[in-house]
Amino acid sequence: MRDQAEKLRQIIENLKLRQAVNQANLVNSIKKKTARVITVTSGKGGVGKTNISVNLAIALSEMGLRVIILDADFGLANIDVLFGIVPQFTLVDVINSKKNILEVLADGPKNIKFISGGSGVEELVKLEKEQLEKFVENIGLLDKLADVILIDTGAGLSDNVMNFVMAADEVLLVTTPEPTSITDAYALVKMVSHRDKDKVVKVIVNRAEDANEGNEILNKLSVVSQRFLAFKLNQLGYVYRDEMVIKAVKQQQPFSISYPKSHAARQIREISKKLIDAQDEKINPGNSGVKGFVNRLVNFLNA
Ligand SMILES: Nc1ncnc2c1ncn2[C@@H]1O[C@H](COP(=O)(O)OP(=O)(O)OP(=O)(O)O)[C@@H](O)[C@H]1O
Ligand SMILES: [Mg+2]
Numbered sequence: 001m002r003d004q005a006e007k008l009r010q011i012i013e014n015l016k017l018r019q020a021v022n023q024a025n026l027v028n029s030i031k032k033k034t035a036r037v038i039t040v041t042s043g044k045g046g047v048g049k050t051n052i053s054v055n056l057a058i059a060l061s062e063m064g065l066r067v068i069i070l071d072a073d074f075g076l077a078n079i080d081v082l083f084g085i086v087p088q089f090t091l092v093d094v095i096n097s098k099k100n101i102l103e104v105l106a107d108g109p110k111n112i113k114f115i116s117g118g119s120g121v122e123e124l125v126k127l128e129k130e131q132l133e134k135f136v137e138n139i140g141l142l143d144k145l146a147d148v149i150l151i152d153t154g155a156g157l158s159d160n161v162m163n164f165v166m167a168a169d170e171v172l173l174v175t176t177p178e179p180t181s182i183t184d185a186y187a188l189v190k191m192v193s194h195r196d197k198d199k200v201v202k203v204i205v206n207r208a209e210d211a212n213e214g215n216e217i218l219n220k221l222s223v224v225s226q227r228f229l230a231f232k233l234n235q236l237g238y239v240y241r242d243e244m245v246i247k248a249v250k251q252q253q254p255f256s257i258s259y260p261k262s263h264a265a266r267q268i269r270e271i272s273k274k275l276i277d278a279q280d281e282k283i284n285p286g287n288s289g290v291k292g293f294v295n296r297l298v299n300f301l302n303a
Pocket of ligand 2: 050073078152
């Protein structure tokens with residue numbers, strides 16, 4: 001009985017997925033094609049950004065979207081560890097004109113590509129105008145190769161992370177239900193709201209005990225942001241605290257691949273559908289995609 005119910009549920013889920021993909025493809029074919037650049041961030045560290053980036057990438061890829069993850073947690077290689085793959089080159093090799101962007105794209109599972117950020121963006125600031133233009137042209141190729149670019153950042157309110165946050169089309173803000181994590185998430189929202197009151201910030205609560213807790217935290221953050229900052233947050237959803245996530249991390253496998261039926265994997269698929277449904281939001285008109293992102297980033301770096 002349970003098996004049949006499970007099969008039926010899977011069929012329905014697949015149908016819904018297909019609908020979402022058709023919708024996304026339609027939107028894509030109408031619009032000028034540039035990649036959607038999404039920065040994944042958090043106030044406090046260790047809340048699940050890398051796990052969410054990787055598994056969201058897998059869910060989006062399974063829906064037929066082309067996804068590239070940029071590991072921008074400079075210093076600590078995050079994505080490498082989760083995939084168990086170490087790329088040979090990094091973005092720094094592109095910045096230094098040693099490699100072109102295609103040569104630094106590493107293959108992850110499920111058709112995902114990923115780029116290791118390497119030692120940092122400081123290199124970008126050092127470039128002469130011509131070198132910078134060359135870099136922007138080069139990285140602009142990613143608009144042709146990807147529908148979505150997920151940028152996994154380090155935690156915190158550092159200038160470096162804030163620049164990635166402010167330059168992206170959309171921000172996914174991850175928090176856990178722990179008070180310190182919520183306070184730090186709020187601090188980040190506050191900084192964002194001061195710099196751009198129209199920034200699109202979508203919140204994910206990770207490691208929620210249950211649906212009640214997930215919704216409660218989402219609402220709490222929305223209410224205080226609205227009341228004290230007049231800033232509107234977008235509630236993207238929650239992911240349960242799930243032993244399967246911990247197991248998968250130990251096996252250096254994304255949980256959506258090792259445990260596709262886990263709560264966490266299902267909830268990530270729900271979240272990815274919601275993300276795709278929001279595809280029609282027009283963000284950064286006239287300066288979209290990777291090129292727009294890098295142009296804004298460089299402006300912030302030089303400010
Ligand atoms: N939904 C979850 N359920 C249970 N454990 C989780 C969940 N999400 C993350 N974890 C645990 O938290 C750890 C940290 O997750 P992750 O590395 O994705 O966080 P992060 O925000 O990227 O950290 P950092 O700030 O260091 O980059 C994981 O190794 C895993 O053990
Ligand atoms: Mg991380």
